[in-house]
Amino acid sequence: MQSYWSSKKRLFTEYLTQGPKKEKAVAVINCDDPRGRELADGLPLPVVRTGSVPDGEIKAENFQCKLIGTAGKVATPEGSFDFKTPLVGVHNVENILNAAGVGTALKIAPQTIKAGIEALSAIPGRLEGIENSTGRFVYVDYAHTPDALENAASAIKEIAPARIICVFGCGGDRDREKRPMMGRIVARLCDLAVVTSDNPRTENPLAIIEQILPGARQTEGVEYSARDLEAGFEKKGYVIEPDRRRAIELGINASRPDDAVLIAGKGHETYQILGATTIDFDDRQEARKVLHKLESN
Numbered sequence: 001m002q003s004y005w006s007s008k009k010r011l012f013t014e015y016l017t018q019g020p021k022k023e024k025a026v027a028v029i030n031c032d033d034p035r036g037r038e039l040a041d042g043l044p045l046p047v048v049r050t051g052s053v054p055d056g057e058i059k060a061e062n063f064q065c066k067l068i069g070t071a072g073k074v075a076t077p078e079g080s081f082d083f084k085t086p087l088v089g090v091h092n093v094e095n096i097l098n099a100a101g102v103g104t105a106l107k108i109a110p111q112t113i114k115a116g117i118e119a120l121s122a123i124p125g126r127l128e129g130i131e132n133s134t135g136r137f138v139y140v141d142y143a144h145t146p147d148a149l150e151n152a153a154s155a156i157k158e159i160a161p162a163r164i165i166c167v168f169g170c171g172g173d174r175d176r177e178k179r180p181m182m183g184r185i186v187a188r189l190c191d192l193a194v195v196t197s198d199n200p201r202t203e204n205p206l207a208i209i210e211q212i213l214p215g216a217r218q219t220e221g222v223e224y225s226a227r228d229l230e231a232g233f234e235k236k237g238y239v240i241e242p243d244r245r246r247a248i249e250l251g252i253n254a255s256r257p258d259d260a261v262l263i264a265g266k267g268h269e270t271y272q273i274l275g276a277t278t279i280d281f282d283d284r285q286e287a288r289k290v291l292h293k294l295e296s297n
Contacts, residue, residue, distance in 0.1 A: 125267025142267025
């Protein structure tokens with residue numbers, strides 16, 4: 001994180017202050033983040049501060065985050081506007097404020113900023129909601145590292161009205177040390193972990209799953225079989241299903257209305273790598289197929 005912070009900081013301290021249009025340069029910074037605040041306070045150029053800080057020029061007022069989306073008011077020096085978006089999570093409120101900050105710095109009218117915010121229906125593979133009429137909240141997310149998985153699951157947990165089911169796996173031929181960490185994160189934040197394959201590549205999918213399970217078992221949850229889950233589940237636990245298509249079906253079918261299902265790891269990807277073969281596979285399409293069956297019943 002320190003390396004990432006040092007690199008990102010240079011965009012402001014070096015490139016923005018030395019470019020050909022440096023006399024017109026404006027920094028837009030989320031000051032709810034401590035490092036953002038530190039950066040904003042040390043820059044020798046105009047700064048548009050976003051967030052709930054007292055000196056913030058761009059703020060969110062009366063916003064509500066729900067699993068169906070987010071709504072509220074954005075206040076800018078040029079005026080306020082109400083907004084609604086299907087984007088989910090407090091982090092997307094921060095993203096919206098920064099987008100509004102950039103618009104304000106470019107002297108774009110508040111109503112044009114509002115139209116831009118509301119025109120964005122989804123970010124492919126980033127907590128992308130799968131529309132359905134079953135009362136379930138199903139999301140596909142690219143999270144394939146411990147940090148990303150924790151952020152995605154936490155964003156849902158913060159606003160989820162009921163249980164959370166997570167379908168996830170780990171990629172093959174890389175990052176073995178992350179596997180038990182990801183199992184532990186899902187076991188801690190979710191009610192049911194459906195442990196499956198991601199892109200196993202040349203590794204045995206079952207061997208990858210075996211390295212995830214020590215983390216998944218740390219919460220002493222119940223180990224379910226696929227048959228156990230046919231009638232749903234009541235106690236926190238996990239289930240193993242190496243076939244990703246069946247795992248998605250299992251996770252959604254084990255849910256009830258108001259439950260949230262997070263399908264993590266592949267996001268916008270439209271393929272799966274099995275050995276030396278790449279096959280067509282899209283988590284979003286697989287989820288839609290399962291939901292369509294539920295809607296038909």
